[in-house]
Amino acid sequence: MTERAQAIAAKVEAFVREQIIPYEKDPRSTAHGPTEDLVLEMREKARAAGLMTPHILPDGSHLTQRETAIVLIKSGLSPLGPVAVNTMAPDEGNMYLIGKIGSPDLKKRFLDKLVAGEGRSAFFMTEPASEGGAGSDPSMMRTTCHLDGNHWVINGRKAFITGAEGAKVGIVMAKSEDGACMFLVDLPDPAIKLDRILDTIDNSMPGGHAVVTIDNLRVPADQMLGASGEGFKYAQIRLSPARLSHCMRWLGGTIRAQEIAVDYACRREAFGKKLIDHEGVGFMLAENMIELRQCELMIDWCASILDSGSLGTTESSMAKVAVSEALYRVADRCVQVMGGTGVSGDTVVEQIFRELRAFRIYDGPTEVHKWSLAKKLKRDHAKANQA
Known part of the structure; x- marks a missing residue:
């Protein structure tokens, strides 16, 4: 390093x-x-x-x-x-995407304020499941855009939009005749109405997660990010690093939960000795130590793939599954070791546990990543066994 x-x-x-x-x-x-x-x-x-x-x-x-x-x-x-x-998130991933795809003018107008920490951003992709919109399957996108003179007009509904309330920059995904598109927009905009902020299990991200209606949003043509129809390709550029960044941040949080749980177990006495001296408790914390190091190594391996210039789609799926599931197990053990204190707000362990439960869903649920990996195994098998 x-x-x-x-x-x-x-x-x-x-x-x-x-x-x-x-x-x-x-x-x-x-x-x-x-x-x-x-x-x-x-x-x-x-x-x-x-x-x-x-x-x-x-x-x-x-x-x-x-x-x-x-x-x-x-x-x-x-x-x-x-x-x-x-x-x-989502600013770290949004900055990465704008830096890779944005024109010099778009970077100056939108990226600079994000890098300076002078504004937050939101990524408008997910749509309400009750309306048949895009979620884990982005090809189901129902939000539309069409060219009207030198502006694109966007209409649709979005859900679980992290940080939409209070954001200064938005990246909006919509579908044109060519396919998926991305647009950079200044926020707030009266054409983007925040219907409600959802009550969710996690609460670490400013602005929460919003449901919004986009009603005839007019965006100048030069604020399209890249080219019409290339939105899914650009999303892939953002996706792998963003998945891995989540793993990085929550590894830090879970390391902290382990520190707190170890301190608790080394101080708290029950049945004549320190909790950590009871095999059932000590073994849980030892397992945590092992899995935290495994997560660290998985992140480093995937990061090295991305540094090689690869999109790392497969590797980031593997890392996201392995790390999110392992960190959740670690946080769960921390809660268990701490008993009643672990489920209270007296320490941050309870929040980290809740946040990790959400992490197993966002940026692709574990099951979707496994399904995608299984499809790759099938493709690779077919290719290897071609007559």
């Missing part, structure tokens, strides 16, 4: 532990995520520490994926850490 990445990661860890973890008890952390004033307050501290968007260097270049991993893991030591230092 490079010295520059290790140095950045160490600064991020110290900042999160010393300045951000105390905010976890702040009443401005609501059921729909931290409030905007809390976000701004934490980001001012990150900016003062020189840690705003630490995975993007001052010259605009990115750390490698392997370097990014150790930085994002440290940012995830608190659920508020990625929000504070601007490594959170």
